[in-house]
Structure formats: C-alpha cells, structure tokens
Amino acid sequence: MTARIIDGRAFAAGILAEVATETAALAAMGIVPGLAVVLVGEDAASQVYVRNKARRTKEAGMASFEYRLPEDTAETALLALVAELNDDPAVHGILVQLPLPGHIDTARVLDAVSPDKDVDGFHVINAGRLAAGLPGLVPCTPLGCLLMLKAELGDLSGARAVVLGRSNIVGKPMAALLLRESCTVTIAHSRTRNFPDECRRADILVAAVGQPELVRGDWIKPGATVLDVGINRVATEGNNTRLVGDVAFAEALTVAGRITPVPGGVGPMTIACLLRNTLTAARRSAR
Ligand code: NDP
Numbered sequence: 001m002t003a004r005i006i007d008g009r010a011f012a013a014g015i016l017a018e019v020a021t022e023t024a025a026l027a028a029m030g031i032v033p034g035l036a037v038v039l040v041g042e043d044a045a046s047q048v049y050v051r052n053k054a055r056r057t058k059e060a061g062m063a064s065f066e067y068r069l070p071e072d073t074a075e076t077a078l079l080a081l082v083a084e085l086n087d088d089p090a091v092h093g094i095l096v097q098l099p100l101p102g103h104i105d106t107a108r109v110l111d112a113v114s115p116d117k118d119v120d121g122f123h124v125i126n127a128g129r130l131a132a133g134l135p136g137l138v139p140c141t142p143l144g145c146l147l148m149l150k151a152e153l154g155d156l157s158g159a160r161a162v163v164l165g166r167s168n169i170v171g172k173p174m175a176a177l178l179l180r181e182s183c184t185v186t187i188a189h190s191r192t193r194n195f196p197d198e199c200r201r202a203d204i205l206v207a208a209v210g211q212p213e214l215v216r217g218d219w220i221k222p223g224a225t226v227l228d229v230g231i232n233r234v235a236t237e238g239n240n241t242r243l244v245g246d247v248a249f250a251e252a253l254t255v256a257g258r259i260t261p262v263p264g265g266v267g268p269m270t271i272a273c274l275l276r277n278t279l280t281a282a283r284r285s286a287r
Helices: 008-028 044-059 075-087 106-112 124-132 140-153 171-180 195-200 249-253 267-285
Strands: 034-040 063-069 093-096 160-164 184-188 204-207 225-228 232-235 241-244
Touching: 008 044, 008 140, 008 267, 034 044, 034 075, 034 267, 044 063, 044 267, 063 075, 075 093, 075 106, 093 267, 124 171, 140 171, 140 204, 140 225, 140 267, 160 171, 160 195, 171 184, 171 204, 184 195
Parallel strands: 034 063, 034 093, 160 184, 160 204, 204 225
Antiparallel strands: 232 241
16 A cells, blocks of 8 residues: 655645635735734744745735844843734734743743734633633644645544644644544553554554654554654755654555655645634634
8 A cells, every 4th residue: 555645735735825815805804914923032943934934924915024033032021022912903913933042931921922813822721722622723733734634534523543742732732623523532642651552543643742753654554644743854874964754754655544744744734824823813803
C-alpha cells in the first residue's frame, strides 16, 4: 500500500481563497477585518513568521497592523499596547508572537488579550470554551488538522483517534476537537506506557511531540490517517540541514492510508486558520 499524500498547501490555498471572498463581502458592509501582530525582540524565526503573516493578511484583503518592539521592552509597556489594541475597533485579532523575551511573563500577556480578539486561541477563556464544547476561537494548528481530517474522511464519528503530545497549543486542543467530532480519543505523552502500541490502535494518528521521526512505520495501523504536526530541523551531510516531522515519512508511506508530508502538510494550514479566525472575530464584532 502507498498512502495518499495530503497536500496541505492546496488545502490552505482553498481556505485562504474562501477567507478572501468572505473578507471582501464583510468589507462591502463596512467592516474590514484587522489583524495586529506584536513582535518583541529580534528572534530570526519569529521575524520571518511575522513577515509572512503580514503578507498573507494583506493578500486576504484584511488590514495588517505590525508592532515591532525592542528586546528590552518592559512588560508594563507590552501590556499597555495590548490594552490599546483591545480597545481599537479596527483591530479584530491580536497575535503576540512567541517566544517572548525571558523577563516577560508570557501567561500574563496572553491572558491580557481580549478573548474575543484572541485569534491564536491561547486565552484560558477560549481553552475553557473549547473544553466545554462552547463556541470560541480555536488554536490554529489543531483547527487546521481538523479541517483537513474532515475534508479527507468526512464524518469522524466513532473513529479511534490518538493524539501524541499534550501541549496547550496543539495536543490538548486537538484532542478536544476530535472529541467534539465524537471520536474515541487517547492522548499519549512522554509518560505513556507502550507508546508504540497506543499508536497502533489509531484510525487517526496526530503526531505533535517535536521529536524527529519518532513514530516508525510499524507503529501505524494499516490504512490509518496520519497527520504530522512536528517541525524538526535535523543535520544532514556537509553541514546542511533539512526539515523532518515526528513521523518516519518513508516508512509510514507504505503502511498508512493517508499522510501529511513535512514540509507542505499541516504547516501551511496554521496561517490559513489564523486568518480564518480573524474573519470569525470580525464577523462576531459586527453582531
Ligand atoms: P511541546 O514541546 O510543547 O510538547 C511536546 C509534547 O510531546 C509533550 O506533551 C511531551 O510530553 C510529548 N513528548 C515529547 N517527547 C516525547 C517522546 N519521546 N515520547 C512521547 N511523548 C513525547 O511541543 P508543541 O506541542 O508546541 O509542538 C510539537 C511539535 O509541533 C513541534 O515539532 C513543533 O515545532 C510543531 N508545531 C508545528 C506547528 C505547525 O504549524 N505545523 C505549530 C505548532 C507546533 P510531556 O508533556 O510528558 O513532556
């Protein structure tokens, strides 16, 4: 068997096109969705992410507001900016790029963002809403995974889903979303006994552990759908590096029914879902 490779770039392009169409319709009613991105410091990877987000935001027809603050910005100054953005009616989504410098309390800053503008879905109110099955803003990466799963498989009800990793940004919200779709959900993590056996039970396997190629081909149930969230940079010959996921892709390809590649799988969906969340927040602000 050779698995069908799920093309995350194509999925993301479809979502971005839908978002652009609906953004234009909302703008015609006088509401231009606006996303504010706040970057503190000079982290090279974060700068690339912020640049990409701003570009995509503008391409979707939304207003993009960028705030680049120096590394030594005081926490009080950052909190003051967040408060200002919370009160700004032109801003519907606020994203504080992580990681923040060490002298800033990340949890305090994330909790200062209005839950209605929390397009990352990291606020405890939104985490609580998701856990309680109430509408709210959902973290972008698991939301992207869910949209791909539903498009690929249709009704997920009754499927046995195993989520590898229990972080607040991927593992836990992913599990909550799959439960909401009536899957039978297991969350596995570093203390799980018989980790490979848990994987082997999965009709849907979502890997988000941040360990290069941890999941081997013989841990996968034949025909399973495998979503690989991991992004790991590994060394190759001659001082080069390449990106790999949490799943040994070549091995998995011969066993799984469907699989996302790295890169080009889950990654592109994250930014598409960020803009989808911004559109959702803008629509709700109009009510
Ligand atoms: P975290 O480091 O916050 O969480 C990793 C989780 O994996 C933890 O729950 C940890 O268990 C578990 N884990 C780690 N090692 C093992 C192991 N050997 N066996 C079993 N479980 C293990 O990571 P994130 O959730 O933030 O990210 C996970 C991966 O997804 C990373 O590679 C990250 O780069 C990527 N990512 C990709 C995104 C995208 O857009 N595609 C977005 C966000 C993340 P424990 O809790 O017990 O420590």
